[in-house]
Amino acid sequence: MAKESFDKEIQYLRMLTLTSGAYNRQQFAERLGISVHTFDKTIKKLKTIVNTTYQQLAPGQEKQVSESIRYSYYESIDPLLLFIFRAKSVKESESYRISLLLAAMSEEALTTMELMDICCRDLNPDLPLPDEKTIRADLKYLEEVGVIKREAGTRPFRYRLHNDLIQQLSDEELYDLYDYVDVMANTQVPSVQGYLLRDGLKKHLARNQVEKQVIEPFLYKYHYYSRILDEAHLFTLLRAIRNRRKVCFLYFSPKAEKSYASQNTNPLFERDHEGKVEQTLPLKIIYDHQYGRWYLLSNGREGVRKYRMEGITQLEETEAVSEELWDKKSSELAEKIKYSWLIDTGRPVTVRARFFNPGEMEPNFIRNRVLLQGQWGQIIEENDDFFVYEITVNGTFEIKPWLRSFGSSCEIVEPIQLRREMIAEWKEIQAYYEPVRENI
Structure with a gap:
C-alpha cells in the first residue's frame, strides 16, 4: 500500500472512531476530500484486511467495517494503528519473496547469491524472478528493521535470522517477557513498537502450542485512538530530529473542514485543497497526556511553529541543516517553552x-x-x-x-x-x- 493511501486510511479510521460510524459515504468522502468512488475502494481494501485479520467474524458482519473493527469488546484491545500496519502490506511479489528469504535464513546463514538461487527455485512461476539488486535491497531493509543479522567475516557476507533472544529464553522466561511487553505497550507512550513486539512474541508462543489464557493474562480497552494513529508519523519525525533534517508535509489544521487530500500526480486533474504545504525544521515532540495528543514544535520562517500531528499528511524528510543552526534553534525553543505547561509560548x-x-x-x-x-x-x-x-x-x-x-x-x-x-x-x-x- 502506498504512503498516500496509508495517510488516507489513518484519517478514515480516525473519523470512524470519533463518529462511531455515524457518517454516510458522501460525508466521509467530503471530509477526506476524495471522491465517493475512491472512498468505496478504500473500504473494500479495509474489508479484505478485516476478514484476513479477524478469522472468526460472524456471517454478514464483514458488511460494515465499523462493526468489524469493534465486533468484540475484548478483541478491540488491539489498537487501530496495529490494524492499519497490517493493512499497509507490501506487493504480492515482495510478500512471497521476503517470506522465502526469512524461511531460508531461519535454517542457516546464507549469502546473497545463495538466497537468490533459493528465490529463483522456489518462487511462484507466475511472479517475476528477482535479480541480485532486488535481493540486496530486501536484505538491507530486513537488516535495518532488525529482522536479520549479518554475521562477522569477510565477503561474501552471510545473513541469518536475528532471533537470538527468543531462542535463548526458556518458556517461563518468554511468558514473563510477554507479560511485561503487554503491560508496557498498553500503559506507556509511545506504544506501537511494543505492540509489534508483543505480536511477534504472541505468534511465537502460539506456534509452541501455548494455551491462549496463559499468554493473555490481561485485557485492556484502549480509548485514545488519535494518540495511537499519530504514532505513524512519530518515528519519522524523531529520526529527522536526530539527523537534524527538515521535513515537508501537507498540514490540515483542526479547524479545517477536510482532513486529507490525495496527491496530485496528474496535472489534468489537479485540484485545490484546504491543506497547507509546510517545510520546517522539527525540534521537539510533545505529548499531551490529558487529551492524548501529539504536538510537533519546529522552526520555520515565522519562528516557532506548533502542529497537531493528527493534521500531518504526506510527510517526507528533506535537506539537513548544520549542527550550529540546529543547536541555535533548539536553544531558542527551549527558552520559549521554559515555563510552558504544555506548548504555550505566551507571557x-x-x-x-x-x-x-x-x-x-x-x-x-x-x-x-x-x-x-x-x-x-x-x-x-x-x-x-x-x-x-x-x-x-x-x-x-x-x-x-x-x-x-x-x-x-x-x-x-x-x-x-x-x-x-x-x-x-x-x-x-x-x-x-x-x-x-x-x-x-
Whole structure:
C-alpha cells in the first residue's frame, strides 16, 4: 500500500472512531476530500484486511467495517494503528519473496547469491524472478528493521535470522517477557513498537502450542485512538530530529473542514485543497497526556511553529541543516517553552491556587496528585485544612483544565483574571443542572 493511501486510511479510521460510524459515504468522502468512488475502494481494501485479520467474524458482519473493527469488546484491545500496519502490506511479489528469504535464513546463514538461487527455485512461476539488486535491497531493509543479522567475516557476507533472544529464553522466561511487553505497550507512550513486539512474541508462543489464557493474562480497552494513529508519523519525525533534517508535509489544521487530500500526480486533474504545504525544521515532540495528543514544535520562517500531528499528511524528510543552526534553534525553543505547561509560548504569569485537604483521609490524594502532576510548581504554604500551590507558566489557558479537574478542592487565588474566568465557568456549569421547571 502506498504512503498516500496509508495517510488516507489513518484519517478514515480516525473519523470512524470519533463518529462511531455515524457518517454516510458522501460525508466521509467530503471530509477526506476524495471522491465517493475512491472512498468505496478504500473500504473494500479495509474489508479484505478485516476478514484476513479477524478469522472468526460472524456471517454478514464483514458488511460494515465499523462493526468489524469493534465486533468484540475484548478483541478491540488491539489498537487501530496495529490494524492499519497490517493493512499497509507490501506487493504480492515482495510478500512471497521476503517470506522465502526469512524461511531460508531461519535454517542457516546464507549469502546473497545463495538466497537468490533459493528465490529463483522456489518462487511462484507466475511472479517475476528477482535479480541480485532486488535481493540486496530486501536484505538491507530486513537488516535495518532488525529482522536479520549479518554475521562477522569477510565477503561474501552471510545473513541469518536475528532471533537470538527468543531462542535463548526458556518458556517461563518468554511468558514473563510477554507479560511485561503487554503491560508496557498498553500503559506507556509511545506504544506501537511494543505492540509489534508483543505480536511477534504472541505468534511465537502460539506456534509452541501455548494455551491462549496463559499468554493473555490481561485485557485492556484502549480509548485514545488519535494518540495511537499519530504514532505513524512519530518515528519519522524523531529520526529527522536526530539527523537534524527538515521535513515537508501537507498540514490540515483542526479547524479545517477536510482532513486529507490525495496527491496530485496528474496535472489534468489537479485540484485545490484546504491543506497547507509546510517545510520546517522539527525540534521537539510533545505529548499531551490529558487529551492524548501529539504536538510537533519546529522552526520555520515565522519562528516557532506548533502542529497537531493528527493534521500531518504526506510527510517526507528533506535537506539537513548544520549542527550550529540546529543547536541555535533548539536553544531558542527551549527558552520559549521554559515555563510552558504544555506548548504555550505566551507571557509568563504566576498562578496561585488553594487546595483543600480531604479531611482525615489518608493518604492525602489531593496533595499527592498535585506533587505528581504539578511539574515545577511548589507548595508555598500548608496547614491542616489546605495548602497553597504556586507556579509560573506561559499563560493560563493550558493549566486551566488541570486546575478545574480538582473541582471544589481547588480555589484560584491569583491572578484575579483567571479567578474570574473560573467563577464564570463554574456558574455556567451550575446552570446546566438547573431544573427546567421550578416545581420539579
